[in-house]
Structures are given as structure tokens and as C-alpha cells.
Amino acid sequence: EPEVTQTPSHQVTQMGQEVILRCVPISNHLYFYWYRQILGQKVEFLVSFYNNEISEKSEIFDDQFSVERPDGSNFTLKIRSTKLEDSAMYFCASIRDYGYTFGSGTRLTVV
Amino acid sequence: QQQVKQSPQSLIVQKGGISIINCAYENTAFDYFPWYQQFPGKGPALLIAIRPDVSEKKEGRFTISFNKSAKQFSLHIMDSQPGDSATYFCAASWASGAGNMLTFGGGTRLMVKP
Numbered sequence: 001e002p003e004v005t006q007t008p009s010h011q012v013t014q015m016g017q018e019v020i021l022r023c024v025p026i027s028n029h030l031y032f033y034w035y036r037q038i039l040g041q042k043v044e045f046l047v048s049f050y051n052n053e054i055s056e057k058s059e060i061f062d063d064q065f066s067v068e069r070p071d072g073s074n075f076t077l078k079i080r081s082t083k084l085e086d087s088a089m090y091f092c093a094s095i096r097d098y099g100y101t102f103g104s105g106t107r108l109t110v111v
Numbered sequence: 112q113q114q115v116k117q118s119p120q121s122l123i124v125q126k127g128g129i130s131i132i133n134c135a136y137e138n139t140a141f142d143y144f145p146w147y148q149q150f151p152g153k154g155p156a157l158l159i160a161i162r163p164d165v166s167e168k169k170e171g172r173f174t175i176s177f178n179k180s181a182k183q184f185s186l187h188i189m190d191s192q193p194g195d196s197a198t199y200f201c202a203a204s205w206a207s208g209a210g211n212m213l214t215f216g217g218g219t220r221l222m223v224k225p
Contacts, residue, residue, distance in 0.1 A: 004154075042215045042217045043155060045212050045213060099160075101157075102154030103154050104154050105154050
């Protein structure tokens with residue numbers, strides 16, 4: 001069964017540093033998403049991406065965040081200057097119609 | 112109006128019992144209601160989903176009941192097994208531009224005791 005692949009599985013970074021989280025969505029999917037889940041809390045929408053541009057973003061997705069699909073297969077989330085409160089699991093997802101497929105996530109720890 | 116409220120936060124059920132998790136929503140524009148199962152260290156995995164034009168959907172031991180007038184939907188897990196122990200999230204979405212943003216409930220941690 002096709003999978004959404006995320007790397008790395010765990011990233012530790014110092015506060016103020018830039019991080020890039022990487023995702024390879026399912027190849028024939030059209031819409032791409034980033035969600036995050038702070039430990040023990042619900043999954044929250046960050047951003048959706050379609051046709052090489054952001055289609056929706058949440059209040060969480062401020063100027064420190066950016067997304068890119070640099071080469072037609074990878075989908076990246078960049079956090080420019082990490083804060084302690086950015087520590088969370090970050091999930092990439094892709095869909096074709098209504099059925100989301102989530103990756104296993106990247107656990108980001110900001111110290 | 113964007114919220115999806117889920118209860119209970121945690122649930123303990125004996126093996127063979129029925130697990131029931133409830134969700135309520137406000138936004139009548141929602142038109143797709145999935146349930147996700149999440150094991151520790153993994154991403155949410157789609158379990159079962161329903162559209163508002165039906166009141167019930169069953170897949171194996173999992174059933175969604177949907178009450179459009181009450182804006183509520185629930186997940187029933189029949190013959191619950193220890194392997195069902197996981198966190199369950201309800202969610203809701205609508206066709207918003209390109210693709211559908213999911214709004215998740217707060218999650219229910221289910222433990223099925225052998």
C-alpha cells in the first residue's frame with residue numbers, strides 16, 4: 001500500500017535555529033498538508049498546498065513557517081527560527097479525493 | 112464554529128465489550144466525518160468515514176452512527192480487543208477550495224483490558 005514518508009523521524013534543535021521537515025507524499029495525490037500534534041493534544045491543521053501554492057493556512061502557520069515542493073516529489077515544511085513551543089509531532093498528509101494518508105510524523109524537540 | 116468536541120477523553124473497556132466514542136460539531140457546512148486510529152509513535156490512520164446523507168455505516172466491528180439534526184456522530188467498536196487499544200480521533204471537513212482541511216476532535220484514549 002502506498003505510504004507517505006517523513007524524514008527525519010526525530011529532530012532535536014536549539015531554539016532560534018532553522019529546521020526543515022521533509023515529506024514524500026503519495027505520487028498521484030494532488031493535495032498536501034502539514035498538521036502538528038503537541039504531546040497529548042489534538043491534531044491541528046497548519047497548511048494545505050495544491051498546484052504549487054498554499055491553498056489554506058491556520059493561525060499557527062505564521063511568518064516563521066514556509067512550505068515548498070521543490071522537485072515534484074518532496075514536500076517540505078521549514079520553521080525559520082524555532083521556539084520552545086514548536087516542539088510537537090509534525091505530520092505530513094496527502095489526499096487525492098477525501099481519503100487522507102498521514103505519514104508517521106517527525107518529532108521535533110526544541111531545546 | 113470550527114470545533115469538533117469529542118468525549119470521553121479516556122475509556123477502559125473489557126475485552127469483548129462495546130466501546131463508544133462520541134463527537135459533536137457546530138458547522139453545518141461539514142460534509143465528511145472520518146474517524147482515525149492512532150498508535151503511539153505513528154500517524155493517524157483512517158478507520159472509517161461517513162457522509163451526512165446516511166445515518167449509519169458499518170465496516171467489520173466498527174460502526175459510525177450519524178445524527179444530522181443533533182450534529183452528533185459516534186464510533187462503536189463491537190467485540191473490543193486489546194489490539195484496539197489506541198487513541199481515536201473524530202474529525203470533520205468540507206470541500207474548502209482545493210482539498211479539505213480536517214478539524215479534529217480532542218481524541219479518546221481507549222484501553223481494552225484482556
